[in-house]
Amino acid sequence: MLPKLTDKDAQKIKEIDQSVANKWKFEWLDVLVQISKGTEQCDVRIGDCFEKVTLAGQAHCKVCDKVTNYGSRGVVSLKEHIKSTKHVKMHFESRKCYKVDTMLKQYAGEPQPDTEKSVHEPVAVPMCDRISNAEATTLAVAAEHGMPLSYVPILIGLAKSLAKDPKALAEVKLDRTAAAYKTKYGLAEGFHQKLMTKLRQNSFSINLDEATSSNRKKVLTMLVSFYDDEVGQVKIEHLASVEIKKTDSDTVFKEVVKVIEGNEIPWKNLVSVLMDSCGVMRGNKNGVETRLRLEKAPHLLDVDGDSCHHMHNCSKKLCEPFTRYLESLFNDVHADFQYCSEYAEMLAQICAVIVVTYCKPARFIPHRWLSAYDLSVQTTMLLDAYVLFYYSFMKNEDRQTYKEVVDQILSGRGVHKEGQRKLKDIQERIAAKKMTQDGKERKKRIIEKVLLKDTTTKLQLSFYCAVMHILKQYVCTFQSSNTMVHQLHEEQFRTFKEFLACFMKSEAVVNLTPKQAKVMRLDDPQVTLKPKSCYVGAQAELILKNSSKSDSHVQIFLSQVKDAYIQCASQMQKTLPLNNRTLKSLAALDPALANDSQGVQLLKQLALDHFKHLLSESEKADVARELIKYSVDDSLHSFRSNVVEWWSKVSARKCYPILSKVAAAGLSIFHGPAVESSFNSLGDIVDSKAASMEIGTYSAYQTVRYALKARQTTALEYFNRKDAHNNKVVDRHLCVNMRLSAQRYKKVQLERRQKKAMGVGKKLQTVKAVKEQLKSETKLNYENHIELELARAKKRKMEERLTELAKKKRLQ
Incomplete structure (x- = not known):
């Protein structure tokens, strides 16, 4: 001061x-x-x-x-x-x-x-000091409880919102148990009731999947997608998350039926179910989707499985001929930098010297095979840095052989003498690090691929980056939040044709139809290109151009490329629904086909074949009349926009009530794995330290999160009230649910105690109780053992005494 x-x-x-x-x-x-x-x-x-x-x-x-x-x-x-x-x-x-x-x-x-x-003299503490004290208090609370700094603005907003009603704030009391049951039976119940009202009135689709939490609980999560005509948007909300004992088709089927019928949702409103393509979910005989169609919803549309999962499986087939050469390199490099923070620091310093953007080596995810594409891009960017880093672990005699490679990197990137001196110091520090035997073997494998067999590594990296980009682009498109169901079939077929063009003659691909694509022969030498003419990426083409035909690694690579293309294309041909009638008909929802004769015909199929269960007999008779009017309506072009907004404007005009009803059902269909994003927070809510936490509480969390996300708002905005005493701005149903939550919680607990008293279900033991039981059993076994040994010793002494007495009698 x-x-x-x-x-x-x-x-x-x-x-x-x-x-x-x-x-x-x-x-x-x-x-x-x-x-x-x-x-x-x-x-x-x-x-x-x-x-x-x-x-x-x-x-x-x-x-x-x-x-x-x-x-x-x-x-x-x-x-x-x-x-x-x-x-x-x-x-x-x-x-x-x-x-x-x-x-x-x-x-x-x-x-x-x-x-x-x-x-009127000011208070002893100036306003600026009071503000600073409030900021310090907030930051101290965040630091004490390990909250990310990104939560601080949320805490400030929450404090300001609650401070509008200080009398109510003074009476708020929430311990951990109360927070759990008020979230489950109060807050989430209010959003759940509103969702059930929508699902009982509108068509909807389900996306479901199963995951295992970090405390080893199996969780089945169901999301629903529906068109909300009140706001003119397609909403995705959380329907339920339930704990299941085992993942088989019978268990999953019963849980889905229990959720639908338990909430009194009409089966006719269910349009489709999107799942991955495992046998449990989509088996032809006993799969969940098959049983739903046979027993509950015969009108259920066949939209095939999750096409993004199909692309991951196809990319796995693409990588198979290369015998996990790059995948093992990714795992080794990730392990090296995961367990040693000093290695990461020194790699970052090397990147700074050669002017390369540093990023920590990521982990390869086997069940998401397209992660190989991301790691290939990352490894290509960091390859020179890896060469300089792992050069430090080579023996002195081997360094002389590859010193020219290092010099080429430094001269090519224009590293000056001061940078070379820094690099030498870094390499000396790297070489001085002590290593375990596993670390030495791992670095030996990495050096072999990064330095000794660098040509093979660069060829495969170039191929992965170039070809897998086609599959990755499709996945990124249909994992977005935008409604793309009307483009699903077209994009699948376009991706398949683009992939075929990488190794087949263009004249065999350009006029291909979906029906022909499902039956064409992919290894026909008449239509496939020679291995050297196949698309392998710019860097690989440059290496092949400068290599001789007799190089063994070149011949092996070209052979692997041809096998990879044929295997991946065969998998795409087998799994992708290239000739699916439902997906073809959904293309009629595209605004570009509004006045097109083919689009009108597809829209007719959509109404009278796929969604006929949603229409009454009079509506079915009026479909043709509406289609005629729709096909020549020039005014529809005046508000052309994305597909959801377009149909919301068409519906608002009330000229096409039947077509609007059909479009609402079609737009509700899932086209990407939305449910998997909900599992990202599973570890944050249900962890190994919270083993007693119920999946019902996790389900309540997800219900609230998805409800706020569907409304495109935050919790503070949703519950914000400018006038704390104005009754009109309070959700009365929500308040009633919050007050009744304790009563509902006690009722559920009473029912559980009654079931236990009647012998229904076994009592779950805690870890502490099991430990105490084992301890007491061990102590009891030890005491019994000592008592038995003492009895045996006493018996032996008695026998010895009797033997001595018998000897004395004989001697006398």
Whole structure:
């Protein structure tokens, strides 16, 4: 804090302001400045706000805790600061607070020298200090509980929102148990009831999958997608998450039926079910989808399995001929940098020297095979850095052989002498690190692929980056939140044709139809290109161009490329629904086909073949009439936009009620694995430390999260109330659910105790109880063992004594 100067320091102030145009004058302190805020007005004395400090041409504002320059304009600068918005706001806020001792003296009737002035004196703690103290408290709470700093603005917003009703805030009490049952039976129940109302009235689709939490609980999660005509949007919300004992088709089928029928949702409203393509979910005989279609919903559409999973499986087939050469390299590199933070720091320093963007080596995920594409891109970018890093672990005699490779990297990237010196120091520190035997073997494998067989590594990396990009692009498109179901068939067929063009002659692919694509022969030498003419990526083509035909690694690579293309294309041909009638008909929802004869015909199939169960007999008869009017309606082009907005505008005109109803059902169909994103938070909510946490509480969390996300709002915005006492802005149903949550919780607990008393279900033992039981059993076994040994010893002594007595009798 800067020293303050008074009129006693006039000579010192004169020396300080010697070079200033407008020197300090104590007469300024008596000048009055009129300020106002709303209807309030007052005169402020400059001396009550400013004081001179030991800086030339500078004065300190006590209200704002800020230094102001008066050297250029004199007292005018001080007046303008007092009239500034920030200063006026802080001044009037400070006037609302009074000194406690002054008010106590007034209450006691003690005389005050200047009553009006003393009453309006600011509080002892300035507003800026109070703000700083509140900020420090918030940050300390975040640090104490390990919260990310990104949560701090949310905490501030929550505090401001709750502070609008201080009386209610003072009565809020939430312990861990109360928070759990109020979330489950109060907050989530309100959103769940609203969702059930929508599902009972509208067509919807289900996306379900199973996962295992970190405390080894199997969780089946179901999401629903439906078109909400009130807001004109397709919403994805959480239907239920249930715990299952085993993952078989019978268990999953019963849980789905229990959720649908338990919530009294009509089966006719269920349009489709999207699952992965495992036998449990989509088996032809006993799969969940097959049983739903046979026993509950015969109208269920066949939209095939999750096409994004298909692409992952296809990419696995693409990589098979390369015998996990790159995948094992990815795993080794990730393991190296995962267990040693110093390696990561030194790799980052090497990247800085050769001007390469550093990123920590990621992990290869086997069940998401397209992660090989991401790692291939990352490894290609960091390959030179890996060469310089692992060069440090080579023996001295081997370093001389590959020193030329290092020099080429440094000269090619323009590393100057100072950078080379830094690089040498880093490599010496790397070489000095001690390693385990596993670490030595791992680095030996990495050195072999990065330095000894670098040509093979670069060829495969180039192939992975170039070809897998086609599959990755499809997955990224249909994992987005935008509704793309009308483009699903077209994009699948386009991706398949683009992949075929990588290794087949263009004339055999360009006029291909979906029906022909499902039966064509993919290894026919008449239509396939020669191995050297196949697409392998720019870097691989350059390496092949500069290599001789006799190189064994080149011949092996070209043979692997041909096998990879044929295996992957065969998998795509087998699994992708290239000739699926339902997906073809859904293309009629595209606004581009509004006045197209083919689009109108597909829309007719969609209404009378696929969604006929949603239409009454009179509506079926009126479909043709609406289609005729729809096919020649030029006004539809005036509001062309994305497919959901387009159909919401068509529905708003109320000219095509039947077609709008069909479109709403079609737009609700899932086209990507939305349910998997819900499992990302599973480890945060249900972890190994919270083994007793019910899946029902996790389900409540997800219900609330998806409900807020579907409404495109935050919790603070959704519950925000400008007037805390206005009854109209409070959700009465939600408040009732919150108050009844304790009653519902007690009822559920009572039912559980009654079942246990009746012998229904076995009592689950905690880890602590099992340990205590084992301890007591061990102690009891030990005591029994000691008692038995003592009895045996006593028996042996008696036998020995009897033997001695018998000997004495014989001797006598």
